[in-house]
Amino acid sequence: MTEVSVAKDDVAATGDLVALRNVNKHFGALHVLQDIDLTIARGEVVVVIGPSGSGKSTLCRTINRLETIDSGTITIDGKPLPQEGRELARLRADVGMVFQSFNLFAHKTVLDNVILGQVKVRKADKQKAEEKARALLDRVGVGAQADKYPAQLSGGQQQRVAIARALAMDPKVMLFDEPTSALDPEMINEVLEVMQQLARDGMTMIVVTHEMGFARSAANRVVFMADGRIVEEATPDQFFSNPRSDRAKDFLSKILHH
Ligand SMILES: Nc1ncnc2c1ncn2[C@@H]1O[C@H](COP(=O)(O)OP(=O)(O)OP(=O)(O)O)[C@@H](O)[C@H]1O
Numbered sequence: 415m416t417e418v419s420v421a422k423d424d425v426a427a428t429g430d431l432v433a434l435r436n437v438n439k440h441f442g443a444l445h446v447l448q449d450i451d452l453t454i455a456r457g458e459v460v461v462v463i464g465p466s467g468s469g470k471s472t473l474c475r476t477i478n479r480l481e482t483i484d485s486g487t488i489t490i491d492g493k494p495l496p497q498e499g500r501e502l503a504r505l506r507a508d509v510g511m512v513f514q515s516f517n518l519f520a521h522k523t524v525l526d527n528v529i530l531g532q533v534k535v536r537k538a539d540k541q542k543a544e545e546k547a548r549a550l551l552d553r554v555g556v557g558a559q560a561d562k563y564p565a566q567l568s569g570g571q572q573q574r575v576a577i578a579r580a581l582a583m584d585p586k587v588m589l590f591d592e593p594t595s596a597l598d599p600e601m602i603n604e605v606l607e608v609m610q611q612l613a614r615d616g617m618t619m620i621v622v623t624h625e626m627g628f629a630r631s632a633a634n635r636v637v638f639m640a641d642g643r644i645v646e647e648a649t650p651d652q653f654f655s656n657p658r659s660d661r662a663k664d665f666l667s668k669i670l671h672h
């Protein structure tokens with residue numbers, strides 16, 4: 415009896431957090447996601463790579479329901495994605511997302527950007543929300559910028575604010591869609607370091623990136639997509655040293671040798 419309940423608790427504590435089952439999506443005639451099966455365990459860091467147009471962004475966007483799917487199921491923590499309303503707002507808080515372009519509210523200060531969702535969606539007390547916002551801004555290294563507006567910050571700083579804003583919602587999982595690809599080279603590392611730390615702290619993360627150094631050091635698993643399909647899944651070591659598919663070999667030779 416005891417053994418059974420211990421095993422069950424273990425599953426609850428360490429089990430799958432995000433599960434896509436047989437997911438399909440079309441944009442008109444384009445079959446952009448084809449029979450996607452993907453499971454992400456609690457605390458796992460999955461890096462998604464693949465050629466332009468392979469469906470990486472669309473995959474991310476389906477997970478917080480910025481895009482609907484045509485068939486299949488997506489569950490977070492065992493629950494199907496809600497369709498609309500307050501439940502959907504809560505889902506978007508549970509699934510934090512950081513995009514390539516810095517999508518902060520331009521007319522709000524950095525501090526207010528990090529406070530807003532906590533108060534509106536999580537119904538947090540304003541004072542508590544501000545304390546948490548300041549702590550998170552310190553954690554990502556932009557505490558001194560709290561009273562500025564986004565346009566007064568560098569791209570790297572804005573992207574770190576975007577991460578702090580997502581974290582303020584206590585997300586269950588964080589999605590990153592090429593968070594450094596719009597940044598000047600000298601700002602890339604300051605963002606990757608924040609993401610590395612987040613990974614070390616045990617955050618469940620899905621990261622679309624071409625930063626292979628990050629994939630090698632932070633990812634538990636690399637998922638390679640091409641033409642709307644998951645072509646290959648492997649540990650970073652296996653994937654980079656011994657890709658199995660021709661598509662992956664071709665892709666790696668292009669990105670590693672330029
Ligand atoms: N809203 C949309 N309407 C129609 N087609 C779309 C839409 N969004 C994406 N697509 C198409 O779906 C395919 C996959 O796009 P997606 O943005 O997911 O690819 P990606 O792997 O993220 O590419 P990239 O590396 O360039 O960001 C592309 O052919 C794209 O043109």
Ligand SMILES: [Mg+2]
Pocket residue numbers: 470471472591
């Ligand atoms: Mg994309």
